Amino acid sequence: QSALTQPPSASGSPGQSVTISCTGTSSDVGGFYYVSWYQQHPGKAPKLMIYEVNKRPSGVPDRFSGSKFGNTASLTVSGLQTEDEADYYCSSYSGSNIAVVFGGGTKLTVL
Amino acid sequence: QITLKESGPTLVKPSQTLTLTCTFSGFSLSSSGVGVGWIRQPPGKALEWLGDIFWDDDKRYSPSLKSRVTITKDTSKDQVVLTMTNVDPVDTATYYCAHKTLLIGESFDYWGQGTLVTVSS
Numbered sequence: 067q068s069a070l071t072q073p074p075s076a077s078g079s080p081g082q083s084v085t086i087s088c089t090g091t092s093s094d095v096g097g098f099y100y101v102s103w104y105q106q107h108p109g110k111a112p113k114l115m116i117y118e119v120n121k122r123p124s125g126v127p128d129r130f131s132g133s134k135f136g137n138t139a140s141l142t143v144s145g146l147q148t149e150d151e152a153d154y155y156c157s158s159y160s161g162s163n164i165a166v167v168f169g170g171g172t173k174l175t176v177l
Numbered sequence: 178q179i180t181l182k183e184s185g186p187t188l189v190k191p192s193q194t195l196t197l198t199c200t201f202s203g204f205s206l207s208s209s210g211v212g213v214g215w216i217r218q219p220p221g222k223a224l225e226w227l228g229d230i231f232w233d234d235d236k237r238y239s240p241s242l243k244s245r246v247t248i249t250k251d252t253s254k255d256q257v258v259l260t261m262t263n264v265d266p267v268d269t270a271t272y273y274c275a276h277k278t279l280l281i282g283e284s285f286d287y288w289g290q291g292t293l294v295t296v297s298s
Binding site: 068099100102104111112113114117118121123155157158159163164165166167168169170171 | 216224226229239282286288289291
């Protein structure tokens with residue numbers, strides 16, 4: 067069982083927006099601004115999409131945005147495109163364990 | 178350009194020790210703030226963080242695997258080694274190494290392609 071809780075699936079039509087949640091505790095998501103989001107296509111390595119809650123690495127489209135409220139972080143994908151169909155994982159620093167924890171992953175389907 | 182590549186056995190017997198090597202280029206693990214982490218993913222399952230090693234030789238391990246995992250670095254060879262003792266079939270997974278820096282918090286910005294390790298007799 068993963069330390070962070072994500073919905074197993076999410077979906078949207080091309081052009082729409084979808085938000086994926088990631089719920090932790092005050093010892094991880096709620097206590098630090100070290101929330102990251104990764105995109106993983108089948109058979110590929112994960113790709114960093116968001117770091118430090120809401121920052122985008124160079125090259126990541128601004129359609130991807132992150133936020134946090136309390137113990138829950140969110141990834142929003144706006145203007146969905148077919149290539150956005152992938153698994154998405156959140157992660158956070160955990161102060162109680164001095165560790166990195168991941169969520170269980172969300173499969174995003176673009177209908 | 179930062180690249181990382183994992184190497185090691187594809188098949189390991191239960192109770193044996195697994196040793197994986199991460200060979201990287203495009204950065205130095207002696208540069209302040211730089212680290213390399215290991216993450217694994219069982220087939221069809223989620224990512225699991227195993228541990229990190231940093232430029233100053235500081236190391237952090239997953240609490241659930243701390244007794245079985247060791248991470249070391251060889252700066253002269255640009256390599257990081259993961260050792261996992263007493264493996265079990267539940268350790269079957271794709272193992273990734275990844276680059277991180279303190280500039281981007283606790284995130285991994287460059288990943289290796291991963292190597293699938295199967296634990297079976």
